[in-house]
Amino acid sequence: MSALPESRSAVAGSSIEPDLTHRRMFGPAPALRPFAESTVFDRVGGQATVDRLVDSLYDRFEADGVLRPLFGRDLSTQRKRQKLFFAEWLGGPPRYSESAWGALYHQHEDLPITRAVAERWLGHLRGALTDTVPGEDDATLIAERAQAVALALVNHEGPAPSAGRGPGTSRHRSEHIASCGVGARTLKRAVVAARRGKVDELATIIVEVPDVVERPAFAARLLQDATLAGRVEVVEWLIGRGVDLNRPAPLHVSLIGASFELVFFVTPLCAARMTRRSEMSTYLLGRGAREDIFTSAFLGDLALVRQLLAERPSLAQVSDPATDVLTITPIHHAVGGDQLPTLRVLLDHTTEPIRTGARALRAAAARGNRAMVGLLLEHGADAHAVGAGRWVLDPEIAPRLAASGASACLGISGEESGDWVRISCTGNKGRKDDPMYVAALLRYGARVDQRYNGATPLHYAVKAGFVQTIHVLLEHGADRDALDDRGRTPFDWLGQAAKSVDRAAVRDALKTGPRPR
Numbered sequence: 298m299s300a301l302p303e304s305r306s307a308v309a310g311s312s313i314e315p316d317l318t319h320r321r322m323f324g325p326a327p328a329l330r331p332f333a334e335s336t337v338f339d340r341v342g343g344q345a346t347v348d349r350l351v352d353s354l355y356d357r358f359e360a361d362g363v364l365r366p367l368f369g370r371d372l373s374t375q376r377k378r379q380k381l382f383f384a385e386w387l388g389g390p391p392r393y394s395e396s397a398w399g400a401l402y403h404q405h406e407d408l409p410i411t412r413a414v415a416e417r418w419l420g421h422l423r424g425a426l427t428d429t430v431p432g433e434d435d436a437t438l439i440a441e442r443a444q445a446v447a448l449a450l451v452n453h454e455g456p457a458p459s460a461g462r463g464p465g466t467s468r469h470r471s472e473h474i475a476s477c478g479v480g481a482r483t484l485k486r487a488v489v490a491a492r493r494g495k496v497d498e499l500a501t502i503i504v505e506v507p508d509v510v511e512r513p514a515f516a517a518r519l520l521q522d523a524t525l526a527g528r529v530e531v532v533e534w535l536i537g538r539g540v541d542l543n544r545p546a547p548l549h550v551s552l553i554g555a556s557f558e559l560v561f562f563v564t565p566l567c568a569a570r571m572t573r574r575s576e577m578s579t580y581l582l583g584r585g586a587r588e589d590i591f592t593s594a595f596l597g598d599l600a601l602v603r604q605l606l607a608e609r610p611s612l613a614q615v616s617d618p619a620t621d622v623l624t625i626t627p628i629h630h631a632v633g634g635d636q637l638p639t640l641r642v643l644l645d646h647t648t649e650p651i652r653t654g655a656r657a658l659r660a661a662a663a664r665g666n667r668a669m670v671g672l673l674l675e676h677g678a679d680a681h682a683v684g685a686g687r688w689v690l691d692p693e694i695a696p697r698l699a700a701s702g703a704s705a706c707l708g709i710s711g712e713e714s715g716d717w718v719r720i721s722c723t724g725n726k727g728r729k730d731d732p733m734y735v736a737a738l739l740r741y742g743a744r745v746d747q748r749y750n751g752a753t754p755l756h757y758a759v760k761a762g763f764v765q766t767i768h769v770l771l772e773h774g775a776d777r778d779a780l781d782d783r784g785r786t787p788f789d790w791l792g793q794a795a796k797s798v799d800r801a802a803v804r805d806a807l808k809t810g811p812r813p814r
Contacts, residue, residue: 654678
């Protein structure tokens with residue numbers, strides 16, 4: 298991301314107050330982080346109590362015929378995520394913010410959450426609190442604060458889901474539009490029309506499915522795509538239909554990197570400036586577009602960053618209202634924009650350790666920005682939850698992160714994980730045999746006996762046909778006869794390999810590959 302082509306002082310008509318309410322995805326925002334500075338997490342018994350609380354809560358969901366259809370088929374992964382969420386929400390370690398994809402609003406926006414559904418959820422939470430939290434006052438306080446959040450998620454006035462719904466029935470609140478599944482086709486059609494400047498086509502879609510512009514998250518997505526494509530006529534039409542020109546939307550992962558997927562929000566004005574669309578910027582400013590600390594940090598507008606921080610230094614690490622319970626700050630936006638001078642200014646205005654610094658480190662390391670990685674570490678960014686990545690190949694970044702606690706055997710939640718297998722030993726997403734990468738991961742903490750979805754790295758390398766990776770794994774002690782969770786060996790996995798895999802070469806590598814060093 299290059300520096301802003303024009304200085305902030307040269308642009309007239311912008312609002313530069315430090316207020317950030319225009320970035321909220323909720324309406325009248327509830328106290329989404331009521332325990333951020335409290336001792337409740339430690340007082341109730343820390344992670345052990347949180348784990349019991351979530352297990353008790355999800356046991357209730359499993360048995361509830363009304364709520365159960367709102368969840369995915371397998372609740373085990375969600376249980377793990379919710380243990381991180383509740384720990385952070387109650388004032389514990391920010392491991393949820395370090396690893397979550399998508400804010401609370403976006404994760405629930407598609408679900409048909411009526412007030413009755415919210416109350417039913419709260420009833421289960423109160424029961425779980427009674428079972429697991431030792432102090433009655435603490436249990437009552439947690440339930441009261443959770444009620445504000447649960448009711449803020451209410452988004453549907455229709456009937457609640459019925460018990461015993463068939464497995465093929467959609468769990469989305471609209472049969473016509475959703476962010477995933479069949480309903481996503483409508484949104485895709487609208488996005489394509491917006492990008493191509495097809496106002497008439499977009500208008501027809503909206504007549505058919507008004508939710509395209511009536512639901513804020515979808516409307517913000519359309520406005521962002523039209524802005525990035527330079528379609529002033531579409532932007533003007535959307536704003537005329539009541540779409541909020543200051544509401545941010547997540548920037549696509551291809552533009553910001555995997556570290557910030559679904560948690561990096563930019564306003565239409567920011568989108569226009571990042572693509573140097575001066576006509577679009579002028580139009581948006583004339584209609585009341587607002588500046589903010591996140592936009593100026595991402596674009597490297599040092600003059601505005603300094604001005605805002607002079608008025609309110611706490612903005613350096615303010616949490617983005619767009620990500621509600623997740624902690625994403627201007628520091629993350631400076632990293633996302635590759636703005637080293639801006640990052641220095643932000644860090645000069647804060648004395649506390651960087652909040653959710655592992656995510657910022659992960660992004661800086663993925664860019665190979667050695668100076669930025671060093672600066673973040675110097676200011677207290679925690680490297681433990683950086684997770685596995687190609688940083689292991691950088692001769693300067695890798696040893697520095699490792700010395701600070703990063704390890705390829707840890708996941709982005711800071712817990713031991715075999716996630717490194719997915720990014721190096723599978724053929725998914727067009728990945729190729731990369732033995733140097735695998736060797737570097739093993740050098741920086743990954744282990745050949747770690748498991749990913751019930752199987753070893755060798756199982757996945759065999760299926761992918763990665764002969765050179767098979768040699769590296771065997772050299773580091775991989776077990777040729779290891780069994781996956783279904784009792785199958787790596788050789789058995791060869792039967793699942795694609796037709797393009799050289800089976801003879803894989804069999805030869807398994808039989809004659811190097812022995813452990």
